[in-house]
Amino acid sequence: MTVELIEITKSYGNKVVLDGVSEKIESGEFFVILGPSGEGKSTLLKIMAGIERPDKGRIIVDGEDVTNRPPEKRNVAMVFQNYALYPNMTVRQNIEFPLKMRKMRREEIEEKVAKVAELLGISEILDKKVTKISGGQQQRVALARAIVRNPSFYLLDEPLSNLDARMRTVARGELKRMQKELKGTFIYVTHDQKEAMSLADRIAVLHAGKFEQVARPKELYEYPRTKWVAEFIGDFPMNFLPGEVVGEGEIEIGFRPEWVRVGEGRMECTVESVEAVGE
């Protein structure tokens, strides 16, 4: 399902959080919204879910304007950072919840839950309380609850950030595999660029209320459109040297550290420190 954002604007009091965000997200795409904390990523996601209303702008899903629909009528699935599992229910009841809300038949619900539990490897813990399972399992349950209802698109708000580093890498791979298998449209918010780079088909960099650049990960890394993106993306900010295009005036030349080749050319520099990074 395609999701189209048109000029989404949102402010809280005097603070403009989103200032005209527009983009078309294609069907089956893994679309990552990347940006520093406090830049309104989660707000944008909440607007797509229908929890918040935009001040201006429209959201078109598959040609249909859903801007004024409440979340319960949008058929989106969302995974929150803290998973938002219902603590008063078991794993099974959590996964069933969206299906029950749709008044699905008992047998159909059971079949679907069993299937999705199998897919995520949580069949054994279905009857446990969600407060009694590990963080990694909670994350899978949240994902299962999102997948089971077959939504028009998925919204994920930093779903991996509560996992420890090792689990995160594993879960990342799984998430990507899952998305390809389901052919689902995933819209994923994160501030972790490694995560963004490894998951995304396209990354949108959110800065100052706008998508500063929307591009494939490699393109974003090698051809940042603005200096801000160049400095934000990468383990190290891009380096800049003053330069000049002959006859056209002053410019800045940006380059990545690994693009530097030693022993060629005329420039000189001094090594100030060396850090081991394990590669």
Added chain:
Amino acid sequence: MKWVNLASIVILMYFLFPLYILFLLAFNSTKFTILARYPSLLPEGLTLANLMASLQGSAFIDPFLKSLETATLVGIITVVLAIPAGYGLSRMPRSLAYPILITLLVTNMMPAIVIGIPIAVEFIKLHLFETVPGLALAQTLITLPLATFILQGTFSSIPRELESQARIDGAGLARLMSSVLLPLAGPGIAAAFLISWMFSWDEFTYAILIIPFHSTLPVTIYSDVTRGNLLAGIAFSLVFTLPVVAITLALQKYLKGEYLTGGIKG
């Protein structure tokens, strides 16, 4: 540490001694207590005759039932009104919710007797005088702000994401309440109910003003004792205390629960 223990024993005895005296008066044969020149401080000639004599007939049952009805009604009215109030306040900006809460609690500063008399006068006109609903409404004046305060805290500790999640999962307001919010707020609701219940159970001022003739247990005990019907007063007091002890024990479990500190994990 020893001194702390000793101190707590002394304090405990200080509080339990009157209860002990009550126990002696209720179960010792009267010739060792109210009829004795030097009443015994030890259980002597234990008997159930005192209680049997006093608790028979409508003299006890009527006020007991009246107290029970009033307290339960107060609990129900309070909780039914405090749930939406507490929920609403918990989802308001703090700068707005706190002044409202403080204002609510200010109503509790007014002496009951100052409010009680005009209410009683008004209730005569409304035919609520000498009725259980009338008394329950008056007592709810005190319990409602407290219960709202408790439930505001309870609902605040439920993460908003859970609500958003439920709505995204397709739940309307009714399902959101019944499947998610109310079960999670359960301990808080129970605490609010029990506190309201207990307040009403031993409330005196409104009771004597609004139901002066065939009143609740506290007022009946008072009139028995002042009119010299000591044995009845004693027996009633004992029965009167038991639900409070039971409820306090039940309440204790909830009050040390994690829900007050927002321990609900999302």
